[in-house]
Each structure stands twice: as structure tokens, then as C-alpha cells.
Amino acid sequence: MSKLSEQDIEKRLLRLPDWEYYDDAIHGEFEFENFKDCFSAMSRIAFECEALNHHPNWTNVYNVLTISLSTHSENGVTAKDFDLANAIEHIVEPEEE
Structure with a gap:
């Protein structure tokens, strides 16, 4: 898998408005109602990470999850x-039914 150009990254980010590109990574920050909801999302994300064999740099402070992907x-x-950012989006921002 080859590194994407900055132009390709910016184009792909148009579909991920909660993400930004800097320091050779894409970054997202997500706020939840409480710690339990944040940790629950992290657990679900962990399964996606394992399935994709790709693991983020992330931090959690109370109800805020900060993720960096490269x-x-x-x-x-x-x-x-x-691929992982899209999977994360489906977990933290589920589609309205």
C-alpha cells in the first residue's frame, strides 16, 4: 500500500468532515455524553482495528476520544x-434509521 498524495488525502477528507490532515496523519476528535459511552465506542473500534490489522494512536480523556491514523x-x-476512519465514523456517528 503506497502513501497518498496530499491532494488525494484532502479529496478523501471531504467525505469525513470530522477529520483533519496534519503531521503526516489524519486526526479525528469525538465527544460522547459520558466516559461509559466513549469507552464503549473504543471497544467497538478495537474490533474493527483487529479486523483490518491496523491500529490507531489514540487517547481518551473522560468523554473525548482523540484518534490519529497513519x-x-x-x-x-x-x-x-x-478504511479505518470510515469504519470509525460508522461506529461513532451511526446512521439515522
């Missing part, structure tokens, strides 16, 4: 990062 072997952002 592909370390490519020293930057690849399609793999966007």
Missing part, C-alpha cells in the same frame, strides 16, 4: 487509514 510502514497516510 501507516507507519509508509511514513504517512494510505488508503488503509481511510
Whole structure:
């Protein structure tokens, strides 16, 4: 998997408004109602990470989850990062039924 150009990254980010690109990674920050909801989302995200064999740098402070995605072997952002970002979006922002 090869590193994406900055132009490709910015184009893909148009579909992920909660994410930003800087420091050779894409970053998202998500606020939940409380710690339990945040930790629950982190647990669900962990299963996606394992399924994709791709793991984020993330931090959690009470009800806020901060995530940074990059592909370390490519020293930057690849399609793999966007696959995981999309999976994360479906977990933290479920579609209205």
C-alpha cells in the first residue's frame, strides 16, 4: 500500500468532515455524553482495528476520544487509514434509521 498524495488525502477528507490532515496523519476528535459511552465506542473500534490489522494512536480523556491514523510502514497516510476512519465514523456517528 503506497502513501497518498496530499491532494488525494484532502479529496478523501471531504467525505469525513470530522477529520483533519496534519503531521503526516489524519486526526479525528469525538465527544460522547459520558466516559461509559466513549469507552464503549473504543471497544467497538478495537474490533474493527483487529479486523483490518491496523491500529490507531489514540487517547481518551473522560468523554473525548482523540484518534490519529497513519501507516507507519509508509511514513504517512494510505488508503488503509481511510478504511479505518470510515469504519470509525460508522461506529461513532451511526446512521439515522
